[in-house]
Amino acid sequence: xxxxxxxxxxxxxxxxxxxxxxxxxxxxxxxxxxxxxxxxxxxxxxxxxxxxxxxxxxxxxxxxxxxxxxxxxxxxxxxxxxxxxxxxxxxxxxxxxxxxxxxxxxxxxxxxxxxxxxxxxxxxxxxxxxxxxxxxxxxxxxxxxxxxxxxxxxxxxxxxxxxxxxxxxxxxxxxxxxxxxxxxxxxxxxxxxxxxxxxxxxxxxxxxxxxxxx
Amino acid sequence: xxxxxxxxxxxxxxxxxxxxxxxxxxxxxxxxxxxxxxxxxxxxxxxxxxxxxxxxxxxxxxxxxxxxxxxxxxxxxxxxxxxxxxxxxxxxxxxxxxxxxxxxxxxxxxxxxxxxxxxxxxxxxxxxxxxxxxxxxxxxxxxxxxxxxxxxxxxxxxxxxxxxxxxxxxxxxxxxxxxxxxxxxxxxxxxxxxxxxxxxxxxxxxxxxxxxxxxxxxxxxxxxxxxxxxxxxxxxxxxxxxxxxxxxxxxxxxxxxxxxxxxxxxxxxxxxxxxxxxxxxxxx
Numbered sequence: 006x007x008x009x010x011x012x013x014x015x016x017x018x019x020x021x022x023x024x025x026x027x028x029x030x031x032x033x034x035x036x037x038x039x040x041x042x043x044x045x046x047x048x049x050x051x052x053x054x055x056x057x058x059x060x061x062x063x064x065x066x067x068x069x070x071x072x073x074x075x076x077x078x079x080x081x082x083x084x085x086x087x088x089x090x091x092x093x094x095x096x097x098x099x100x101x102x103x104x105x106x107x108x109x110x111x112x113x114x115x116x117x118x119x120x121x122x123x124x125x126x127x128x129x130x131x132x133x134x135x136x137x138x139x140x141x142x143x144x145x146x147x148x149x150x151x152x153x154x155x156x157x158x159x160x161x162x163x164x165x166x167x168x169x170x171x172x173x174x175x176x177x178x179x180x181x182x183x184x185x186x187x188x189x190x191x192x193x194x195x196x197x198x199x200x201x202x203x204x205x206x207x208x209x210x211x212x213x214x215x216x217x218x219x
Numbered sequence: 220x221x222x223x224x225x226x227x228x229x230x231x232x233x234x235x236x237x238x239x240x241x242x243x244x245x246x247x248x249x250x251x252x253x254x255x256x257x258x259x260x261x262x263x264x265x266x267x268x269x270x271x272x273x274x275x276x277x278x279x280x281x282x283x284x285x286x287x288x289x290x291x292x293x294x295x296x297x298x299x300x301x302x303x304x305x306x307x308x309x310x311x312x313x314x315x316x317x318x319x320x321x322x323x324x325x326x327x328x329x330x331x332x333x334x335x336x337x338x339x340x341x342x343x344x345x346x347x348x349x350x351x352x353x354x355x356x357x358x359x360x361x362x363x364x365x366x367x368x369x370x371x372x373x374x375x376x377x378x379x380x381x382x383x384x385x386x387x388x389x390x391x392x393x394x395x396x397x398x399x400x401x402x403x404x405x406x407x408x409x410x411x412x413x414x415x416x417x418x419x420x421x422x423x424x425x426x427x428x429x430x431x432x433x434x435x436x437x438x439x440x441x442x443x444x445x446x447x448x449x450x451x452x453x454x455x456x457x458x459x460x461x462x463x464x465x466x467x468x469x470x471x472x473x474x475x476x477x478x479x480x481x482x483x484x485x486x487x488x489x490x491x492x493x494x495x496x497x498x499x500x501x502x503x
Contacts, residue, residue: 054242060447137469138240138245203243
C-alpha cells in the first residue's frame with residue numbers, strides 16, 4: 006500500500022440526500038484544508054460546512070445544488086500540503102479534580118499527578134465540533150491517557166467539565182448527558198451566543214490546558 | 220399583541236432555522252415540517268422565514284388585542300375563532316379581542332400558525348427558532364406569554380385557499396440511499412427494509428423519529444468516525460433500529476447513515492405520531 010507521503014488519495018464525493026454532499030478525505034489535515042478552501046471559495050448555494058474526523062459535509066440550499074463548483078473548489082485546494090492548518094491558541098485553566106480522575110489513574114496504571122501532567126503538557130488541535138454547540142473534539146491526547154468511555158453515560162455532566170475518551174479530550178460547554186471520563190473543570194464559558202465568536206473552540210483552534218488551584 | 224392562553228402539549232416558536240454555524244456544533248433547527256410552515260407564511264404575505272408557532276397535537280389558544288391575518292397549516296386541527304371554524308390552509312383575519320383555538324388533530328402531529336408580520340422574538344445566531352436539543356433560542360411557549368409582531372410582511376394576501384392533500388394513514392417515505400453507509404450492513408436486511416412496516420416509537424421528538432421494526436444487522440462493530448448529519452438522515456445504531464433525524468438533530472453522529480429522506484418525505488416524517496406506521500422506499 007502506498008505510504009501517505011507518496012500519494013494522497015483523491016477525495017470522494019458522496020451524495021447525501023437532495024441538498025448535501027459528504028466529502029471523504031484521507032486525514033484530518035485534508036478535511037481542514039478542504040474546509041478552508043470551501044469557506045474561501047464562497048460557492049453560491051453552500052449554506053453550511055461541517056468538518057468531522059475524515060469527512061466534510063457540504064450543505065446546500067435546495068435548488069441551488071452545484072456539485073461541480075464544490076468539486077472544483079476542493080480540487081484546487083492543496084489537500085496534501087505539509088504545513089498544519091491551525092488557528093488561534095486558547096489557554097484553558099483547569100482545576101484537576103474530576104470525578105473520574107482516580108479511575109483514570111488506575112486504568113492507565115499511573116498516579117493522579119502523572120495524569121494531570123500528561124493531560125496538561127501537549128498542545129491540542131480542535132478537530133471538529135459536534136454533540137452540542139461549542140463541544141470541540143481535541144486531538145493530540147497522550148496515548149497513555151487513551152481510555153474508553155464510561156459503559157453507562159452520566160445523565161448530567163456539569164458545564165465546564167474537562168473530559169477524555171478514546172483518543173480525544175474535550176470540555177463540555179453546557180450541562181448535558183455525557184459518557185466521557187471527567188478529569189477536571191474550567192470556569193471559562195465555552196459557548197456564548199452574545200459573543201461575536203460564540204464558540205471558544207472551533208475547528209483548527211489550538212488549545213493548552215493549564216492546571217490551576219481551586 | 221397576542222396573548223397565549225394555552226399551549227397544548229408543546230408549542231414552540233420556529234422559523235426556517237439557524238444557518239452557517241454548523242461547524243460550531245449548532246443544529247439547524249427550524250420548523251420540522253418546512254413545507255407546511257413556508258405555506259403558512261406565504262398565505263399571510265410574509266417572508267417564508269418569518270417566525271410562527273409550531274403547535275404539537277393542538278390545544279393552542281391565543282387572544283388577539285388587534286386585528287391580525289393568520290393562517291394555520293400542517294396537521295388539520297379545526298382552527299376556530301371565537302368558536303367558529305375558519306378552516307385550514309387559508310388566510311383568516313382575527314378581529315380585535317377574538318380568540319383563536321387549535322384543536323387536537325385526528326391525524327398528523329404538528330400544525331403551524333403564521334401571523335402576518337411574523338412573531339417579534341429576539342433572534343439567537345440569526346434565527347428565532349427553539350432548538351429542543353441544544354436549548355438555543357426562546358423557551359417553549361407558556362400560557363401567559365405575550366408576543367408582538369415583526370415586520371416580515373412583504374406582499375399582499377393573495378390566495379384564499381391552498382389545496383393541500385390530507386395526511387394519509389400510512390406513509391411511504393422516499394429515501395435517497397447513501398451507499399457508503401450501506402456497506403456496513405447485510406444485503407438481505409437492506410433489501411427487506413422497503414417491504415417492512417416500521418412503527419414510530421414513543422420516544423420520538425424534534426430530534427429524531429425512533430423506529431421499531433426489522434433489525435438491520437451490521438457486519439462489523441457499529442461505530443464509525445463521527446460525521447456530519449442532515450435532517451432526514453437515517454442512521455443505524457448498534458441495536459439495528461433506524462433513527463430518522465429531524466430538525467433538531469445533533470451536528471455529528473457516530474453510526475452509519477444508510478440514506479437521507481427526500482425533501483417532501485422529511486415533511487411527511489415531521490407529521491408522524493408515535494404508533495404510526497411507515498415504509499422506507501429507496502430510490503435507485
